[in-house]
Amino acid sequence: MMSALWVSKTGLSAQDMALHTISNNLANVSTIGFKRDRAVFEDLLYQVLQQPGAQSSQDTTLPSGLQLGTGVRIAGTQKMFGIGSMQTTEAPLDLAVEGRGFFQITMPDGSIGYTRDGQFRMDQDGQIVNSQGHPLEPVISIPEDAETITIGVDGTVSVMTKGNPAATQVGTVEIVNFVNPAGLQANGGNLFAETPASGSPQSGTAGTNGLGYILQGTLETSNVSVVEELVNMVSVQRAYEMNSKVVSTSDQMLQYLTQNV
Amino acid sequence: MDKLLYVAMSGAAQIDRAQTLHSNNLANVSTLGFRADLAQARSVQVYGDGFNGRVYALTEQPGSDFKQGPLMETGRDLDTAITGAGFFAVRGSDGVEAYSRSGDFVVDALGALRDGAGREVLGEGGPISVPSYDALFIGADGSVTIQPEGQGPEALVQLDRLKLVKPERGELSKGEDGLLHTTAGAPLQSSPEVALVAGFLENSNVNAVNEMTSILELARQFELQVRLMKSAQENDETATRLLRIN
Numbered sequence: 001m002m003s004a005l006w007v008s009k010t011g012l013s014a015q016d017m018a019l020h021t022i023s024n025n026l027a028n029v030s031t032i033g034f035k036r037d038r039a040v041f042e043d044l045l046y047q048v049l050q051q052p053g054a055q056s057s058q059d060t061t062l063p064s065g066l067q068l069g070t071g072v073r074i075a076g077t078q079k080m081f082g083i084g085s086m087q088t089t090e091a092p093l094d095l096a097v098e099g100r101g102f103f104q105i106t107m108p109d110g111s112i113g114y115t116r117d118g119q120f121r122m123d124q125d126g127q128i129v130n131s132q133g134h135p136l137e138p139v140i141s142i143p144e145d146a147e148t149i150t151i152g153v154d155g156t157v158s159v160m161t162k163g164n165p166a167a168t169q170v171g172t173v174e175i176v177n178f179v180n181p182a183g184l185q186a187n188g189g190n191l192f193a194e195t196p197a198s199g200s201p202q203s204g205t206a207g208t209n210g211l212g213y214i215l216q217g218t219l220e221t222s223n224v225s226v227v228e229e230l231v232n233m234v235s236v237q238r239a240y241e242m243n244s245k246v247v248s249t250s251d252q253m254l255q256y257l258t259q260n261v
Numbered sequence: 262m263d264k265l266l267y268v269a270m271s272g273a274a275q276i277d278r279a280q281t282l283h284s285n286n287l288a289n290v291s292t293l294g295f296r297a298d299l300a301q302a303r304s305v306q307v308y309g310d311g312f313n314g315r316v317y318a319l320t321e322q323p324g325s326d327f328k329q330g331p332l333m334e335t336g337r338d339l340d341t342a343i344t345g346a347g348f349f350a351v352r353g354s355d356g357v358e359a360y361s362r363s364g365d366f367v368v369d370a371l372g373a374l375r376d377g378a379g380r381e382v383l384g385e386g387g388p389i390s391v392p393s394y395d396a397l398f399i400g401a402d403g404s405v406t407i408q409p410e411g412q413g414p415e416a417l418v419q420l421d422r423l424k425l426v427k428p429e430r431g432e433l434s435k436g437e438d439g440l441l442h443t444t445a446g447a448p449l450q451s452s453p454e455v456a457l458v459a460g461f462l463e464n465s466n467v468n469a470v471n472e473m474t475s476i477l478e479l480a481r482q483f484e485l486q487v488r489l490m491k492s493a494q495e496n497d498e499t500a501t502r503l504l505r506i507n
Contacts, residue, residue: 069285243284
């Protein structure tokens with residue numbers, strides 16, 4: 001059968017996957033701490049049908065050969081860890097990392113999830129938890145009688161209690177960094193998991209060793225740029241249309257062949 | 262049997278190959294740094310018994326189009342595009358130095374600079390290793406500078422320079438892995454003339470309109486060949502009818 005059909009089929013499925021990435025980015029345009037993905041296209045292997053430079057006779061060689069590509073594939077998606085814009089919220093447990101770094105969340109199975117989403121709350125025991133109720137690591141408990149909670153740029157959590165003029169330090173929010181954050185595995189729920197590609201987490205105090213500062217009362221919004229995604233969507237749609245046109249053209253060629261011979 | 266049928270059949274088969282080449286270009290219309298393949302047809306005369314009227318067509322790929330593709334602004338520090346002629350040097354899957362135009366670099370867990378497909382990017386002194394950094398800058402000449410983790414902008418460290426080559430016409434041809442390889446075999450010398458721009462990516466240089474038009478034109482040519490096959494069949498039928506003793 002016509003190989004052009006299969007080549008354009010790879011084009012269609014790659015563009016389809018690219019559209020999937022774009023629509024996921026657009027769907028998460030309001031997700032706090034979301035990092036957009038970018039589809040990476042890669043051309044598939046080439047088949048050498050005629051080797052350039054091969055002997056066409058004893059004394060002559062072929063001046064140019066014929067190598068046919070077999071299409072395209074999505075080599076992967078790249079997480080783009082560009083910083084989102086900062087939104088001020090005034091809620092004391094809304095945190096953002098200004099710079100590099102991730103908050104650590106203890107998952108129900110005991111593993112650690114990493115997130116840039118700093119929408120924290122308190123549970124019934126006064127523990128700081130994320131919006132799914134999983135506790136922040138290291139565990140920080142806010143005393144029941146706390147009136148105000150202050151979180152410093154280095155992550156120090158202190159509370160003021162009634163009748164006590166001095167602030168009490170109750171813990172420190174630690175953040176971690178990875179050599180290659182793009183290698184983290186996105187698990188949904190705004191959480192990432194460590195992989196061999198990301199390297200192991202290097203924890204530290206916020207604001208030191210290249211880690212970002214912690215901002216209280218601030219949230220980092222999604223880093224999706226709507227305009228960029230829409231432009232990408234237009235080009236994906238047109239590329240998809242053109243590849244489907246190749247499919248129908250190849251089909252017409254085959255149809256003409258079967259009807260006339 | 263009429264030789265016309267075989268000439269037309271080979272014509273249709275060769276058009277099928279050219280069609281594959283153009284659809285591959287079109288499938289790679291969004292592949293970063295992709296260089297469109299060119300197609301040409303060459304006439305090959307067949308000498309044999311009788312009149313030498315048989316000239317077959319042969320589809321060939323004389324090379325790739327090295328025209329500049331459109332630049333897209335991304336703002337990412339590791340995205341790099343070459344403006345004008347030139348190529349990045351990467352280590353292909355066979356371990357041999359090969360050349361590409363795709364500049365969507367990443368730093369892996371071990372600190373190695375790789376391209377989007379995971380191939381090691383080569384500098385003047387071999388593969389580039391990037392320690393943990395706060396900021397990374399790629400200069401217009403390919404020099405990679407970092408601000409090491411936890412240090413101020415006064416402590417910038419220059420790591421290496423990306424190996425950039427500027428081949429002569431015909432020195433590079435596309436290999437089976439889609440990367441460009443030297444025809445002579447020996448790696449190319451780096452060239453100071455190649456200019457980069459950071460924060461940009463170069464898209465595929467496939468001209469979608471050209472490819473679409475070529476595909477439609479080839480489809481019509483294919484129909485023409487099929488029509489000739491049909492004519493050969495009709496000729497044959499007529500000849501059989503004339504010769505039939507009724």
